[in-house]
Amino acid sequence: MGDVYRIFYIHVPxxxxxxxxxxxxxxxxxxxxxxxxxxxxDRLEASMEAGVVLSALLTIQGSxxxxxxxxxxxxxxxxxxxxxxxxxxxxxxxxxRTSLKEPRRRAMVTAVATIxxxxxVPLVYFSVRFWxxxxxxxxxxxxxxxxxxxxxxxxxxxxxxxxxxxxxxxxETVARLREAGSEPPPLDxxxxxxxxx
Amino acid sequence: xxxxDGKKRVALALGACAFAGTLLYFVVGGIGNNLVYYWGxxxxxxxxxxxxxxxxxxxxxxxxxxxxxxxGSNMSFTVTDGKKSLPVRCTxxxxxxxxxxxxxxxxxxxARDGVFESHRLMVSHGNEYRAPNDPAAVNLKKLMESTEGLxxxxxx
Numbered sequence: 001m002g003d004v005y006r007i008f009y010i011h012v013p014x015x016x017x018x019x020x021x022x023x024x025x026x027x028x029x030x031x032x033x034x035x036x037x038x039x040x041x042d043r044l045e046a047s048m049e050a051g052v053v054l055s056a057l058l059t060i061q062g063s064x065x066x067x068x069x070x071x072x073x074x075x076x077x078x079x080x081x082x083x084x085x086x087x088x089x090x091x092x093x094x095x096x097r098t099s100l101k102e103p104r105r106r107a108m109v110t111a112v113a114t115i116x117x118x119x120x121v122p123l124v125y126f127s128v129r130f131w132x133x134x135x136x137x138x139x140x141x142x143x144x145x146x147x148x149x150x151x152x153x154x155x156x157x158x159x160x161x162x163x164x165x166x167x168x169x170x171x172e173t174v175a176r177l178r179e180a181g182s183e184p185p186p187l188d189x190x191x192x193x194x195x196x197x
Numbered sequence: 198x199x200x201x202d203g204k205k206r207v208a209l210a211l212g213a214c215a216f217a218g219t220l221l222y223f224v225v226g227g228i229g230n231n232l233v234y235y236w237g238x239x240x241x242x243x244x245x246x247x248x249x250x251x252x253x254x255x256x257x258x259x260x261x262x263x264x265x266x267x268x269g270s271n272m273s274f275t276v277t278d279g280k281k282s283l284p285v286r287c288t289x290x291x292x293x294x295x296x297x298x299x300x301x302x303x304x305x306x307x308a309r310d311g312v313f314e315s316h317r318l319m320v321s322h323g324n325e326y327r328a329p330n331d332p333a334a335v336n337l338k339k340l341m342e343s344t345e346g347l348x349x350x351x352x353x
Binding site: 005008029030032033034036068069070071072075076077078108111112115116118119122123130131132133134135136137138139140143144145147148 | 202203206207209210212213214216217218220221224225232233234235256289291292293294295302317318319320321322323324325326327328
């Protein structure tokens with residue numbers, strides 16, 4: 001395949017982490033509905049945002065890889081189709097959230113929609129085995145040169161650590177925004193420090 | 198927050214899970230069997246005249262020695278699934294990886310003369326990634342077999 005295969009060092013970690021983060025969003029949805037703590041809704045929003053960014057990147061990287069190898073940018077292969085559904089479903093849930101102002105109602109609607117949309121996550125993963133497809137099936141250490149395996153794992157762990165950090169940060173921000181009434185404070189009004197007089 | 202709210206939420210969680218599970222069950226079990234991304238030569242030939250004029254994706258391996266270049270980007274080759282094979286006429290420029298023995302998916306239809314006419318050729322590759330000098334990529338046994346009889350005399 002030549003040098004173009006090297007995109008798999010980022011394409012595969014992106015796929016693993018994207019699916020993992022959307023699974024995490026699913027777990028947060030269950031946790032919110034069971035525990036009723038809005039903290040889980042903050043975590044859900046953070047991991048879903050990261051998951052949507054990664055799956056959108058995933059389709060872009062896949063396109064770049066597909067053009068020189070398969071010969072096309074896009075095709076309605078089962079793997080590509082289920083991934084497109086994944087991106088649009090979760091991006092749609094994020095859009096839906098912005099239209100709901102009341103935190104508890106927003107958390108409830110999001111959680112239910114997330115659980116339903118999460119049904120697509122295993123479909124994306126197993127699509128290459130359920131149906132015949134243009135996309136190759138999952139690689140394993142036995143189908144990849146030994147020299148390629150560790151760089152791939154290092155990248156996957158690096159992306160995972162980066163995402164964990166970003167999600168932690170974002171979840172805290174979301175929690176503060178919610179406590180402040182979900183709107184960022186206007187810039188032209190004096191803050192706590194300026195309102196002393 | 199009353200315990201009523203909690204019960205309502207757990208019921209919602211169970212309901213949503215049941216809905217998602219049913220959806221998954223239908224997609225994998227029900228629609229899954231009818232959802233086909235491509236046909237092999239066997240299926241296309243089995244459809245007979247019904248395949249003529251219909252939009253079809255044909256998938257399989259490029260048969261060894263079957264690639265014939267025509268004028269411009271015109272080209273013909275044979276796609277096989279190991280059991281049956283189907284001749285293909287193709288007008289699109291093939292990707293670099295196109296060669297004998299590689300997997301392809303072609304879009305088009307069956308012409309009156311029984312040849313699959315395609316305007317779009319895609320190469321499908323496997324899940325193996327090997328470094329050029331990777332010893333695992335070389336089948337040592339086959340290599341040894343290929344040298345048999347080359348040595349002047351093995352037996353003394």
